[in-house]
Amino acid sequence: MHQDPFTTFKAGQREGWALFAPLETLTTPPAGALVAYAGVSAGARVLDVACGTGVVAVSAARLGAKVSALDLAPTLLERAHQNAAIAAVDIEFTEGDVEALPFADASFDIVISQFGHMFGPQPAVTVREMLRVLKPGGRIAFSTWPPELFTGLMFSLVSRYVPPPANVPATVLWGDPGVVAERLGSAVIDLEFERDVMQSPCLSPQHYRTTIEATAAPLLKLVQSLSDQPAQLAQFRRELENLIARFTQQNVLRQHFLMTRAHKR
Ligand SMILES: C[S@@+](CC[C@H](N)C(=O)[O-])C[C@H]1O[C@@H](n2cnc3c(N)ncnc32)[C@H](O)[C@@H]1O
Numbered sequence: 036m037h038q039d040p041f042t043t044f045k046a047g048q049r050e051g052w053a054l055f056a057p058l059e060t061l062t063t064p065p066a067g068a069l070v071a072y073a074g075v076s077a078g079a080r081v082l083d084v085a086c087g088t089g090v091v092a093v094s095a096a097r098l099g100a101k102v103s104a105l106d107l108a109p110t111l112l113e114r115a116h117q118n119a120a121i122a123a124v125d126i127e128f129t130e131g132d133v134e135a136l137p138f139a140d141a142s143f144d145i146v147i148s149q150f151g152h153m154f155g156p157q158p159a160v161t162v163r164e165m166l167r168v169l170k171p172g173g174r175i176a177f178s179t180w181p182p183e184l185f186t187g188l189m190f191s192l193v194s195r196y197v198p199p200p201a202n203v204p205a206t207v208l209w210g211d212p213g214v215v216a217e218r219l220g221s222a223v224i225d226l227e228f229e230r231d232v233m234q235s236p237c238l239s240p241q242h243y244r245t246t247i248e249a250t251a252a253p254l255l256k257l258v259q260s261l262s263d264q265p266a267q268l269a270q271f272r273r274e275l276e277n278l279i280a281r282f283t284q285q286n287v288l289r290q291h292f293l294m295t296r297a298h299k300r
Pocket of ligand 1: 045048049052055058059062066084085086087088089090091105106107108111131132148149150151152154156
């Protein structure tokens with residue numbers, strides 16, 4: 036039987052993202068932007084990969100698309116079901132892995148992911164799977180974090196304190212258009228990029244740090260890993276708060292994200 040070489044890594048991701056739900060208030064506005072950028076329309080068959088609490092899936096379903104959505108984390112899928120029920124839309128949610136999508140070849144008109152597929156540890160496998168379930172001529176679209184802006188810099192800072200496994204490429208490479216072009220390669224045409232801005236309330240750098248330490252997997256893991264090294268943890272927190280302050284003005288942390296879209300050949 037096929038043995039996933041990243042089983043332990045993915046188990047960590049599944050557990051690490053369990054508390055992400057409160058951040059859906061921040062990812063809701065960019066979800067609307069991505070769904071528009073992807074050209075989602077009524078009747079289209081859409082797959083939202085690494086859907087979290089379903090903000091993209093619900094946005095697409097509200098436009099009349101027929102939406103399926105998948106995520107590793109069962110607690111987030113529970114919230115996603117609630118979100119769909121509140122919005123009175125039908126969405127098929129599935130617990131699963133972006134690197135082994137449980138869907139037939141060429142099932143979808145649009146495959147979409149917001150700040151999600153980038154956490155698959157093997158980009159080539161992730162791309163292969165997302166394109167496999169997409170119809171020829173269908174559209175792939177996703178949002179990611181540029182390495183030189185806030186979240187990208189934060190991920191790099193986290194990696195300096197707690198390096199990822201040697202065989203997992205840095206997540207932020209997905210925010211570099213050159214790397215994205217290389218990864219999608221000749222399997223796509225009409226590759227385009229656009230940036231949009233995400234704005235997050237920030238009463239103080241300490242408030243923002245406290246929120247993301249309690250919700251975002253890489254930060255949760257870091258705080259656990261450094262729990263017996265208080266000096267290191269304090270140093271990390273100072274560096275993170277400085278970074279937050281650099282991107283914050285008038286109680287708003289502003290950061291651009293990268294949207295990518297292309298058609299499958
Ligand atoms: C930053 S959250 C984004 C969630 C959602 N797309 C949004 O915009 O609110 C990252 C998501 O990726 C999911 N994830 C991480 N690795 C995954 C994998 N290998 N397969 C499927 N989902 C994964 C996590 O469980 C989490 O829900």
